[in-house]
Amino acid sequence: DIVMTQSPDSLAVSLGERATINCKSSQSVLYSSNNKNYLAWYQQKPGQPPKLLIYWASTRESGVPDRFSGSGSGTDFTLTISSLQAEDVAVYYCQHYYSTPLSFGQGTKLEIK
């Protein structure tokens, strides 16, 4: 089974500053036949279901602000919020969908400094 590990567990960033969350998979989630990384990022606010932000490691979901970006390949991935807004306070999860069982990282709680 692929284990997803996020860092840090929590993060406090000032408004307008950059926030960076890392995700590492225990094995590569890059599928060689199509050169796609089977990695997604979700945002979850209190009392709400997760919301898809990024898929294929770097493709932004429709309607997601362009301050959110994803990067990385193989086993190491990053979610970056270029200029933190108050509404970005949430818990962020990475997820691989490379093989069964799919799995999520433990989550990173993002707060305002």
Added chain:
Amino acid sequence: EVQLVESGGGLVQPGGSLRLSCAASGFTFSSYAMHWVRQAPGKGLEYVSAISSDGVTTYYANSVKGRFTISRDHSKNMLYLQMGSLRTEDMAVYYCAREKSANTDDAFDIWGQGTMVTVSS
């Protein structure tokens, strides 16, 4: 509007059973693989179960294997999770989710609001 709505959660005693339902609307339900994900109070997301678009292939996390059964009814656009031999550690909000693509493994783009399952005597 593309939508998933869960129901069926509630309070159940340890060892009891419960059936969760997920009503799908706004898309061709029979074309998409579907999943159940749960979240214990104050905890992270745990992948529970999956079913292929045709209902033939299913998957269960080790933590629920042999106790939970996933199924779907295309005539009703419904997804189900039959839960048995419930334990206190099964207590969580249960979400149903849809894969983004109808034709390949993909991320989950549509989530329901969740239904809470409480296991307590």
